[in-house]
Amino acid sequence: MDVEELADLSRVLIDRLVTTEAPPGVLEEVAGLVRQATALLEQHVPDGPRNLYERFGDTDDYLDLFRLNPVIGKLNPVAPRFEIEVSRDGPGWNGTEVTARTNLGLLYEGPMGMVHGGIIASLFDQFLSIANIDNGFGAFTGTLTVRYRNPCPLGVDLRFQCRTDRVQGRKVFAVGELYAAETLVAEGEGVFIQPSSERLAAIVADSEAAQGPPGRQR
Structure with a gap:
């Protein structure tokens, strides 16, 4: 086990x-x-500050990299299970396109028999970000727009297809679609902001300071 x-x-x-x-x-x-x-x-919870990114190693497996993530983390039971593949001959930046497959059950219901729209939005945010990361653009979400085209049914095979579209200065634009079987149910578009090295260092420092001195966290 x-x-x-x-x-x-x-x-x-x-x-x-x-x-x-x-x-x-x-x-x-x-x-x-x-x-x-x-x-x-x-009895086995470690002492000291903790976060979901500790003990990360070098990996090109995004399900391993984000293994504790609340949206797609394979070790986080609130997250659904996914299969992710990255193609290099797609329509995105440098030909990169991220495809993520899952099947969502009753736990993720919004309207009766349909996936909650907020779940769809959070998944778009994650997979658009992964498309950017795969192209070397680590960036924070600035804006996220989701267009819901059709109801997204529960218990149906779902497929996200996401890619980096273009880059303008520190802004990274990413787009994607969600299909239920072969029906387009939603489109997502995000504008992501690459922080300066100084800003990123300040964010990390603030996060570490917020965790406080070492001690058992509850």
């Missing part, structure tokens, strides 16, 4: 939690098991 397997088991647990009609006695039994599991993990 490793953390990735445990995260997948937790995804199943969360799915059952939002769909169950179990009686109070069963819920109490489950609560006891969750408390027990939490206490076991509690």
